[in-house]
Amino acid sequence: MIGATAPSVPQADVARSRRQMLRDGLAIAAYAMPVGLVFGLTALQAHYSFPDVAANSAIAFAGGAQFAAAGLVKDKATWLAIAGVVALVNARHLLYSAALAPYVSGRSRKERAVMAHFLTDETFALALAHYRRIRGFDRRGYWIASMCIFIPWQIGTWIGYIVAGAVDTHRLGLDVAFPAAMAGLSLGMVSGRRDVAAAAGAVAVAVIVGLAGGASLGLVAGAVLGPIFGLAVPPSAHEESSEPEEPEPSATAGLV
């Protein structure tokens, strides 16, 4: 029983595509858990409790934005600053949701609303690739994609928090884990010269404004103004085509 899959798609093709997605998903799980470990450590340094960490990972479920919020909480930033930065970091989900919209248009609003909670970079990447392969929607495929990141992320953050609580984080050099993780995650999002310009501009603005008005203000200023540096740079050929794709007409035609 394939359930919600487009009826024109052979079951064998859907099953094959699901297996491929699961293989890709295991690779994602393999890095999600270590990153979750680092977040657990970061949250401990920001004075989160264990329920705080668990709630953050389950309710917000937002990777990089969770790191950002932990940094702001540690700096005693205002709620408005936290909301603004998180909204900005996660605004890219608009693009992911829009790209998936034609595939899920036949589902009920309630189902789409539940699915949306689990939409992350990784869920989007796995699900869209699966839908393009099968040229249609597959409900079970979406949940496989989302659980490949949701489950390891929860477990990783719990373990990271518990382990970090048992050691002297300063003596072991773990103070650097948060800024290092931020830099590494930022690098992972760079795909062309515009991203580099945005990141470099954000660093310059964050430091200059931070020295004048405090770290939290510098962070918000860097996050808001950094992309303008990127927009000022001509895109490379690769960047011209790097936006999330709309489904092809042939794929859209087969949707349930």
Add this chain to the structure above:
Amino acid sequence: MNLGVALVPVAVLMWLVTYPSRVLPMIAPGLDRLPKWAVTYLRLAGPAALAALAATGSLLTGDTPPRLQLGVMPLAVALCVILVWRTRFLLIGVGGAVVMVAVAHALGFS
């Protein structure tokens, strides 16, 4: 282990500002018709915000007002960037940075 729930509202706040961008284009067709510059701005906001976080966390002290710090922390973050760039594996980068800072602390550097 701390079992307080003081920061659970932060998680709810984060959800409140994240969920709309996840759900609105799915349930309200047409919201994805943003100008191209706005789409690009949104795409660039991710790396910019995370880079700003790395900068304030490694280049500024925790004092009020903050001061510029050019010690082992920014060097370790730079090492992390190089390792992640070469290996594409965040844990290796963060691990390298942590080892560098731990060794520096053991040798008396801050």
